[in-house]
Amino acid sequence: MSTGFLHLHVFVTTLFLLFMAFKVVLLVLNKTSLLETVRNKTKVVDMILGALLLVTGIGLLVFKGSVPAYIMVKIVAVLAAIPLGIIGLKKGNKVLAVLSLVLIVYIYGVAETKSYKFKKDKITVEQASDTILEANADTQISNGKALYEAACVECHGTDGKKGLFKAADLSASALSREEKIQIVSNGKGTMQAYKDQLSAQDIESVVSYIETLK
Ligand code: HEC
Structure with missing residues (x-):
């Protein structure tokens, strides 16, 4: 049950963040009309993905009870990146949008290296x-x-x-x-x-x- 949940969560989060990254790039490149079209077309999908992301994330936390530090950092970063991205895109604010993109890249790095410092400490x-x-x-x-x-x-x-x-x-x-x-x-x-x-x-x-x- 919980592995299925984990896979769903990783899938949904990846899709959501990729979507957001794509839109931030459009904003930065001043492709505002294309951005509007994309945003309007994907509104519903985005909402479903966002809701699934939260539900599966909360589900995982409840199931696991305790989580490693790198996952806590990832959660906080995701929770910061999403509203920053949404507000940035809505207001056409490039600074916020880019900040959210930077966070997304960081989250990817954390997930990939399983360390919030991107480097595994030696255990002695x-x-x-x-x-x-x-x-x-x-x-x-x-x-x-x-x-x-x-x-x-x-x-x-x-x-x-x-x-x-x-x-x-x-x-x-x-x-x-x-x-x-x-x-x-x-x-x-x-x-x-x-x-x-x-x-x-x-x-x-x-x-x-x-x-x-x-
Ligand atoms: C982040 C969680 C995590 C940590 C930390 C972790 N493991 Fe694991 N370990 C797993 C998972 C998940 C599997 C099952 C992998 C699979 O089969 O896909 C596993 C499998 C194993 C297996 C294979 C056992 C079997 O019968 O298949 C061994 C041996 C093992 N771990 C030893 C260790 C040792 C020793 C450490 C510490 C140095 C460690 N693990 C740290 C999650 C972890």
Whole structure:
């Protein structure tokens, strides 16, 4: 249910923002009569898309409960870009319209890189947890646990079963260790690649830890 929702939401939002970007470009190029025609012809479609965007967006928020920071930033940017674009287009105000276009491009960047800074921060074990310095039982697993808590818990949950964004249940995974390493390194679906953020050794550690969730 919620993946269908997510796909619908992404589709509707993309269409809506592309539409708006197109109209902003027309405004900037002074193609006002064409812009008027386009706006009049697409009024109803626009309203339906706008309503669907809000409904699916709110639906997703309600379903998920907690959302990663980059998604919060994206939501705020979408909520700012849409009224700016609408007012800009209505009043023929290029500054507002361009501002909305800049926001749209930014939102695209955020969605693409899954980071509001467009850059994935390195996750270090030290950052992840101070307590692991005290843990001397099995260092690889405890490093893995700290990394897991820093990077994976939001979607997979402490027991691996949380399933945010349809995240696979790690406690029931049938994948081999190699396959898990491959997925964590290169990402899959909504899950990002971690090979730029985690060293090969860290990926080994985090996979060792998730194998204990069984
Ligand atoms: C943004 C949410 C998110 C985060 C953060 C995340 N994952 Fe995932 N993970 C997913 C989703 C969604 C899938 C399912 C992908 C698919 O099958 O399309 C998945 C799948 C996996 C799988 C494959 C399991 C299987 O049986 O198919 C593994 C292993 C995994 N994640 C490990 C991790 C590890 C380790 C981390 C932290 C370094 C992590 N994930 C962080 C969302 C996330």
